[in-house]
Amino acid sequence: MTHRYEFGAGADAYKTVNPANPSEKIGRYGIMSPDELGAVIERAHAAQAEWARVPGLERSARLNAFTDAVEARADALATAGTLEQGKLFRESKGETMKSCAEGRFSVGEAARMGAMAIASGRAGISNQILRRPRGVIFCISPWNFPISTPMRKICPALAFGNAVVMKPSQFTPGANFLLAEIAKEFFPANLIQVAMVSGRVASEAVSKGDIHGVSFTGSVPTGKLVYAAAAQNLIPVQLELGGKNGAILNDSNDLEGAITQILGAAFMTSGQRCTAISRVIVQKDLAAQAKEILTAKAAAMKMGPGLDETSDLGPLCNLPHWRDVCEVTDKAIAEGARALTGGAAPGGPEDGYFYSPTILDNVQHHSIAGQQEIFGPVLSVLEYETFDQAIEMLNGTEFGLTSSLFSNRNELVQRFLRESQNGMIHVNHGTVPDNNMPFGGVKNSGVGAYSVGPTAVNFYTSEHAAYIA
Structure with a gap:
């Protein structure tokens, strides 16, 4: 050929x-x-x-x-x-x-x-x-x-x-x-x-x-x-x-709408974006409901070729990267993370470099899934009780590219704007940048x-x- x-x-x-x-x-x-x-x-x-x-x-x-x-x-x-x-x-x-x-x-x-x-x-x-x-x-x-x-x-x-x-x-x-x-x-x-x-x-x-x-x-x-x-x-x-971008989910009048934005930012390009949200840092009282919605939406995504208009998620780009995503996610699960959906490739690489959309629960802040840029359709869920803990988890990685906060509380928004250690900072939406705004990280x-x-x-x-x- x-x-x-x-x-x-x-x-x-x-x-x-x-x-x-x-x-x-x-x-x-x-x-x-x-x-x-x-x-x-x-x-x-x-x-x-x-x-x-x-x-x-x-x-x-x-x-x-x-x-x-x-x-x-x-x-x-x-x-x-x-x-x-x-x-x-x-x-x-x-x-x-x-x-x-x-x-x-x-x-x-x-x-x-x-x-x-x-x-x-x-x-x-x-x-x-x-x-x-x-x-x-x-x-x-x-x-x-x-x-x-x-x-x-x-x-x-x-x-x-x-x-x-x-x-x-x-x-x-x-x-x-x-x-x-x-x-x-x-x-x-x-x-x-x-x-x-x-x-x-x-x-x-x-x-x-x-x-x-x-x-x-x-x-x-x-x-x-x-x-x-x-x-x-x-x-x-x-x-x-790179980035290990976090979205703090503190409160929302439309929880499903907020999660739809988070999933879009997480799984677009099958998670292979430096600005992809790879951690949801969710307030403990919202965690059960948030995980239920995240899991249902991720599990419903259809994997398929990019030229197929019915596909929701394309393959990973190349074989070495497919192997990396499989290996790192396996290590995260062996370390204690729990796959609410996904957590594995649907087949071998000869069938295409696909990886199932994955939601990881029971993720600890200093674990592989909490710290390492996986660069695939893998979203980690971390829980917090106080906003101090949320900020500490958000900033507690080597990266500082982009971040999001979902909240209607002005005092938390203002604190997030002051304290988020990221080059790009988003409030109540995902991590898609505008065409005229500076793009970069710290x-x-x-x-x-x-x-x-x-x-x-x-x-x-x-x-x-x-x-x-």
Whole structure:
């Protein structure tokens, strides 16, 4: 069987399969050598020099046209995303549309960028703060959001005058290549390039290559390696890492509605989201009712291929990750957690990388299920008596990405806003971010300027103090 997507030459290649049917070949992508990556970066320098001379408003206009073209090809991009990642087609389509909305906001931010006048301490001299594009940005994307994560890097980078070299995951490169194909109509040649390289070659580029910044989205262990490599090159980093996100369920006038939001945030993309809610920290008096609703709703979810419109939950993305989710959840249950529903794969990996939607009860705060990012459709339930305990459990992990509180008590809402140790904080809804709000985390969930909103400029530009006599 031939591959649906083929990019790159060479005998060595990454090959992708359909996670819902691993016997189905999807893509073949030639692997670049270190010398070939060096040539890509060299071409990016020339393209960036040309692009930086384009007036800001014209760059904005071209980026708007690009996002329009991406939106027009949303079905093709979503199909590629679903075939390689496994998520539901409607989720892939929504991912594409959201990425365009975020991109348009980045365009608006760039159009407003200019010199900032600052008061001078000397007569006859005016002071300004100038911003310039950094140059060539190396963008490393994960496999869980193969459309929106590259777009979240491409749009602000180009808006502020940079070039990008994208390193996609070996499991989901197809959408990256399709985005680069779309971009050719609107930008100088080689302004956006895709580099299929190994982790070792990418690390060498970050530590020694002629690049000016690295934007990485992925796991904490790999993020630390990227951070260390970038330090060798003294280049800035933007790291968007993992989370063990908690939702405190204290009180609600509509308990079923609140739980519906929590489950949506927990099981979208089969739980393979850095912002997925993976812990429900529930007030003891609500716990029995909450667990009953959670269990019934999770058990009713239908697993199936992402292209099947009747599916509620797609497969996990790849075989190594499927094995990890099985292993970690087995350990959590052996440690004392109790599966109210799910707790195992419905079959072997040859039947697709599916894992049953799982609700874990009897979870202790310092246990595996209370601390480790499982990154699958596994939701842990923890109980508390006092709000002090809830806050302690919420903040008591290495992560600090996103959190939620469901409560109608203003004093608890205000305390949550003050004390939640997370980059993104939600009250009475799930963890879906807006298109114009900063996206990032604290603690082990992120380093550097947040992406998306008005903070992205701090990573994609350098700052210069100018004194004019």
